[in-house]
Amino acid sequence: MATIKGFIFDLDGVIVDTAKFHFKAWHRLAQDLGVNFTEAENEQLKGVSRKESLEKILEWGNISLEAQEFEERMAQKNEWYLDFVREMGQEEALPGAKEFLAESQKLNLAIGLGSASKNAALILDLLEVTPLFQTIIDGTKVSNSKPNPEVFLKGAEALNLAPESLVVFEDSIAGIEAANRGGFRSVGIGNKTILKDAEIVVSGLLRTAGTQNFMKVLNPYLALAMALWAKEQILKKTTAELAYKVAT
Ligand code: BG6
Numbered sequence: 060m061a062t063i064k065g066f067i068f069d070l071d072g073v074i075v076d077t078a079k080f081h082f083k084a085w086h087r088l089a090q091d092l093g094v095n096f097t098e099a100e101n102e103q104l105k106g107v108s109r110k111e112s113l114e115k116i117l118e119w120g121n122i123s124l125e126a127q128e129f130e131e132r133m134a135q136k137n138e139w140y141l142d143f144v145r146e147m148g149q150e151e152a153l154p155g156a157k158e159f160l161a162e163s164q165k166l167n168l169a170i171g172l173g174s175a176s177k178n179a180a181l182i183l184d185l186l187e188v189t190p191l192f193q194t195i196i197d198g199t200k201v202s203n204s205k206p207n208p209e210v211f212l213k214g215a216e217a218l219n220l221a222p223e224s225l226v227v228f229e230d231s232i233a234g235i236e237a238a239n240r241g242g243f244r245s246v247g248i249g250n251k252t253i254l255k256d257a258e259i260v261v262s263g264l265l266r267t268a269g270t271q272n273f274m275k276v277l278n279p280y281l282a283l284a285m286a287l288w289a290k291e292q293i294l295k296k297t298t299a300e301l302a303y304k305v306a307t
């Protein structure tokens with residue numbers, strides 16, 4: 060099995076909690092069109108481009124739109140989505156994500172972004188994590204939406220690494236399928252039942268016993284390095300807790 064040399068991260072729902080904003084904006088637009096969709100159906104919209112998401116909603120409602128209205132509706136959804144994004148702060152970074160990125164960099168792993176979003180650059184800037192990425196492949200750079208593996212294959216090419224030496228972190232069904240089809244290792248972020256095709260599923264990038272396990276499966280050397288980092292964190296926490304206890 061190839062040694063892990065780098066990570067490719069999806070953005071929405073992996074690094075930042077924007078999946079809920081996409082859902083709210085689409086839900087509002089769908090209601091405007093008289094279509095109702097559930098959180099379960101929303102799983103099918105995750106990882107999928109703006110255009111294909113609207114196509115799915117129209118299909119659910121058995122609606123067809125003229126080209127101009129289609130464009131207007133997409134622009135409207137994006138405006139609503141950006142209203143949420145403009146309000147968001149650093150706290151919308153998902154727990155542990157920024158630390159995980161920083162730690163990956165310390166381990167000299169290649170780091171790439173593989174997202175369907177055309178707003179990815181803006182969001183990475185807002186989170187102040189752009190410099191951590193050696194390559195950013197987003198919705199402005201691909202013509203095929205996940206589950207097509209194009210976004211990750213372009214990332215692998217830019218990083219000059221083989222897919223089997225890269226781990227894709229994904230919260231969407233379409234994204235896990237894309238990673239698997241492209242020959243990447245895959246870590247699902249979220250629910251085991253929903254992301255059943257991922258090699259491993261964890262609830263998030265926050266350092267936990269679970270994440271140490273997934274590192275072990277992916278690469279023993281990496282697991283050791285990550286575990287040492289976790290230990291240091293635990294020690295820091297204990298020291299802080301002790302200091303608190305002494306002080307009170
Ligand atoms: C993906 C999201 O990351 O990006 C989808 O999971 C979204 O929900 C897609 O539709 C496209 O995003 P944007 O920002 O270009 O509309």
Ligand code: MG
Nearest residue numbers: 069071072230
């Ligand atoms: Mg996602």
